[in-house]
Amino acid sequence: MSVKYGILTLLYMQQNHGYELKLELDALLGIKGKINPGQIYTTLDRLIRDHFVSSAGVDQQERKVYGLEPKGKEELEKWLLEPVPTNTTREDFFFKWSCARKIQFHDEQRMLEQQKALIIQEVMELTQLKTEYLLAGDETKYLLTTGMLFHLDADLSWINQVENRNR
CATH class of the missing domain: 1.10.10.10 (Winged helix-like DNA-binding domain superfamily/Winged helix DNA-binding domain)
Structure with a gap:
């Protein structure tokens, strides 16, 4: 931004x-x-x-x-x-997780669980906002919130994939 x-x-x-x-x-x-x-x-x-x-x-x-x-x-x-570059490695959590993997961090699973809990909390809050924006007829904020929820869903899917590969 x-x-x-x-x-x-x-x-x-x-x-x-x-x-x-x-x-x-x-x-x-x-x-x-x-x-x-x-x-x-x-x-x-x-x-x-x-x-x-x-x-x-x-x-x-x-x-x-x-x-x-x-x-x-x-x-x-x-x-x-100007197109906005997409670069997932710039994300703070992905960087943090890469560092954890590099040092074979003993608490990687806890780290993933905490991140997942934070994302789920954000999903719940944004879902409530999305509903409010829809009811208020604010299409711009509704669509922006929907996009944010898609990104969070992708992050959750990625963490689930990491956890499944670690088992």
């Missing part, structure tokens, strides 16, 4: 001030994570430095308002068209 591109996306839609960008970015992220307000302003400073964003003045409440520059729009559109 990139705060930079989240801000560019929001400013593509309309000019806004930093706090509103933070709230909108939190909503854009939806299910996972909240952004630190300081991160918003640090990123805005860099975007201004790189001529992707400019300060468009202040609003009625004297808050600094930011707007998207043409160079920022080009950068956002370029990023949107």
